[in-house]
Amino acid sequence: MSRRSFRRGGALLAVASLALAAPAATAQAAPADQQRQRDFAAAADEFGVPENVLLGVSFLESRWDYNAGTPSTAAGYGPMHLTDLRAAGTGGSHHDEGGEDPRGDGRRPELHPSSPGPAPVTPPLQTVDRAAQLIGESAETLREDPAQNIRGGAALLADYQRQTGARGETPADWYGAIARYGGTPDASSFADEVFETLKSGVDRVTDDGQHLTLAPTPNLLPRTGSPAGGKVECPRSVSCESVPAPYQELPGGGYGNHDLANRPQSQKIDYIVIHDTEGYWDDVLKLVQDPAYVSWNYSIRSSDGQIAQHVPTKDVAYHAGNWYVNSKSIGVEHEGFAAKGAWYTEAMYRTSAKLVRYLAEKNRIPLDRAHIIGHDNVPGINAAKIPSMHWDPGPYWDWSHYFDLLGAPFDHGFGLPGSKLVTSTPGFAANQPAFTGCESPGKPCTPRGSASQILHTEPAADAPLLKDIGLHPDGTPSTMDVSDVGSRIDAGQRYAVAEVRGDWTAVWYLGQKGWFLNPRRAPTAKPAIGTVVVPKPGKASVPVYGTAYPEASAYPAGRTPQPIVPLPYSLQSGQRYSSSGTIGSEYYYATRFDPAEHLVVKGRTKYVQVQFGHRIAYVNADDVLVLPAF
Structure with missing residues (x-):
């Protein structure tokens, strides 16, 4: 135990003794939802790190969340994102999985490259080892215990500060150590973001209900990164x-x-x-x-x-x-x-x-x-x-938070109640669909916040999921497998309303009504402004496409036209889908190494982009009407 922590421990014993002798009314426990705030304060004091610096670094890694003790996408654990690749495991490249041709050009041979395999473990992905050594705890404890995770992160940050040789009296002195904590000694972008966060301050409730506050320090330090x-x-x-x-x-x-x-x-x-x-x-x-x-x-x-x-x-x-x-x-x-x-x-x-x-x-x-x-x-x-x-x-990508950072939040620009368009807006932390297959087929995923809402065939949580005849050609319903996007919508996506029954809303989705829970007192979708497409009068159905390619007559002599192939879906009479605008038809003819032979073919055909399922799609503008969604 350090001399600092020993003195602090003696002081805590003295305070505890006084508390035992005091009346019960004066010995009330501190609020449980502020325990993590106290853990940060204690760790900052123990290792001599400015408390706001420790909070700022943690926020830029995890937003102070615990994430159910699971690793981040970069093998980081806990509020301080202590990394452990041994525990998190390795991975290949998704470009090798599922048979997708990433080029997706019918004029050229399919491209299915193989990966040399995952990279070996490198020291930046094992910060948990050094942190565990510094505080005398096991790596497992630092992964699983948020308080010890914070202590380990504080000790690691202090260790980096000692290595810089800089004075550590003010937050401004910690720029180099913060950059190092970001993963590399020159991670100036990370340090800049931490200092911007320290300037503006943060107040939020974590994924496990802890309320933390980082008070703003407006005049802290100008950007000094690269x-x-x-x-x-x-x-x-x-x-x-x-x-x-x-x-x-x-x-x-x-x-x-x-x-x-x-x-x-x-x-x-x-x-x-x-x-x-x-x-x-x-x-x-x-x-x-x-x-x-x-x-x-x-x-x-x-x-x-x-x-x-x-x-x-x-x-x-x-x-x-x-x-x-x-x-x-x-x-x-x-x-x-x-x-x-x-x-x-x-x-x-x-x-x-x-x-x-x-x-x-x-x-x-x-x-x-x-x-x-x-x-x-x-x-x-x-x-x-x-x-x-x-x-x-x-x-698990937080689209709502991402668009907040883009400066285009989903809670702006909504339509009036009763609009025939809705934007999906589930609360990320509380929305935890029961997905399977994150680690192995059929195994339940660790419950966690999600941007996805699940669609059902009827307004009931136990009703079957929708069918995606493209994803499941055998006609079986979609599943809760984490990779199965056949019956889900995501935050920010906009859909045409088909029906409302009590707390349930149905949207048009792949030719079906997809129902999701949307209580009036706690809505998971909000009215939107925009347009919808419907088949022109007299058309019972309209083909749906995955590309917006030009008509054959648009191609010059010697250039073989790219086929316009409909998907196995159709826009039926009586249905409507959210439109995001009319676009021209184009095909980039690039099949040879010399760019002088490349050509952009543009046709007269117009398409309308629609939100047809989880994925976008296109319909021929001559087949549909674009109408305001009232």
Whole structure:
């Protein structure tokens, strides 16, 4: 025990003795929901760390949550995100799973690269070992006990401060130690975010009901980190590096791992696709630099929010499994896993939001869930591809919090009661669907907050789930498997109302009525403003597509038209679906290495993007009417 903690222990004994002698009315216990606040204060005092610094570092890692003792997507445990890859386990790359062709271009051979396997354990992923050594507790205790986890984090932060050699008298002296805690000695982006948090302050209730407050310190310290620089497209307020993906010819006449283009002059960029890596940072960076692998535009590190750019935004990366979406989007990968571990760090959420807002403003992309989409919202290009489409970032990505950080919260701009459109807005922490399969098939996942709401065939919690004939061609109902998106909606997604019965609301979804609990006193969805599509009079059904490709006559001589193939769904008369606007038809013809031979084919056909199920889809504008949703 340190001399500091021994003196503190003696003082506590003296106080306890006085309390025993005092009347019962003066010896009341402190509120139980403030225990974690007291744990932070005690750990800060024991290890000589400014309390606000300790709170700020923890907030940027976990938002002070316990997360049921489960690891983050980057193997971090507890409020202080002490990392233990041995306990959390390794993972491969989701680009290897499910048979998805990440390029998704019917004009070219399918792309199914193999991964060299997970990277070995590295010291930054084992901070729990050093923390356990510093406080004399086991790694298991630090993973499972929030109070000991906080002590371990405080001891580790103090150890980093000693290594910097800087004075530690004020919070401003701790910049270097905070950066080191973010994962690397130069994690300036993480340190900057911590100091911004210290300036603004925070007051929130954690996932397990603990109320914590970090008082604001408005004039604490200006930013002293390293802004983005070099050949990167990033906001100046983040740390961003260039790790280029190679564009080169391969044996056998192929090439990789992306296509050169000239966006937005050649094609407007309409989407930003949010992914997770299903692997750890070092391995992910090796993969994207392999010319025979696949590509994405950016990666974001979990521990500190560091950003690496791989493919310029003008070029087309292979990331979404749908060539139309690839050619119209920017792909952003986040270190972590969609199910295993299942919570993402605040540091990564924050720098990701800054990057996405910057890219959205630069490319005039609306900040809504029709254009800032998950990989799980990207449609298959045809019926055969639907079952293999990926489902990251998964149901544990906090879309509501993410859009708060983007400055486009879901609780703004809602319609009047009775609107025929609703936006899904479940409370993340309290909304805990009973998913299975996070660790092994059929095994219940650890209960945790989720952005997903489950749809039923009737207004009852025990009613069957909906059927997704594309995902389950045998006609069986959807399941509660964490990867099964056939009967769920996510926060921020907008759907057309089909019916309301008491506390239950039904929306049109894949040709069916999908019911979810939406109590009037505690709503899980709110009225929205917008438009809906319905079949034109006389049309009993309308085809639904996974791409918005041009008509055959739009292709010049010598260029084979890309087929326009309907999905196994249809928009039936009497149904309506939320619309996010009319778009033109385009196909980026890029099948050879020389970019001089690439061509953007634009047709006369117009499409309307709709929220047809969990994934977006397209209908021919000539087949439908677009109406206000009153």
